[in-house]
Amino acid sequence: MRIRLEKKNRVSTDFVEIEVDKEILNVREGKLKKNGGPKWGKHCGTIENAIIEANKIKQEFLDKKYFEVKSKQIPSDFNGVYDKAKWHFRGEFPDELDIFQGYVHTGFYLTWIIENGIFDTNGDDHLSIEISKVKRKELTGAEFFEENLDGVLMDDDLTELGNEFSYYYYQKGKFLDDYSKILGTNLPTLYHIQDNWENYEKFKPILDKRFKRWEKSKKPKWWKLN
Structure with missing residues (x-):
């Protein structure tokens, strides 16, 4: 409940x-x-x-x-795992790149999640300290993802609101399309996108836009309130 x-x-x-x-x-x-x-x-x-x-x-x-706030139920066939860095270390992952590059795309999303207060520490004081480092830009989201989550983003890591949006946008939506369009132009692969704050700031506005549009779609129109 x-x-x-x-x-x-x-x-x-x-x-x-x-x-x-x-x-x-x-x-x-x-x-x-x-x-x-x-x-x-x-x-x-x-x-x-x-x-x-x-x-x-x-x-x-x-x-x-x-x-x-009535939440939309996440389908029962979702196993609770949004992404694992190790999923990206095989197949099309470029041999010349450090495996850390497999953490970057999820790291950018995690940074936005943390900034918007929908990451759930579940009362873990250490995670709270690490989150503060991300907010102060002392630690990137990708570094946080690697060092604190072992490269696995799960539903337990997010608040209920975070899970609703992440299932809609990250799991089933346009996250990778937006990521590619904003940051992946003229690069050999998406894994070549560099983990830095400049790239995050370029990507952040589209995340804000997607969230606002999704949040607006959930709210009843004023003429339906009665």
């Missing part, structure tokens, strides 16, 4: 995520496009008690003018 609630302010959006995992209740609050606070968990004894407690917390936030 997962519940996501949001409240739009003049310049930001607050959110709370409530999750029941068997008898454990997990709650996380934060602001969209910023890191949320760490999850806090509570052992409720039984799953029934956890659900009751989750619904109580949900109502508290509804009373504070939050609204529930």
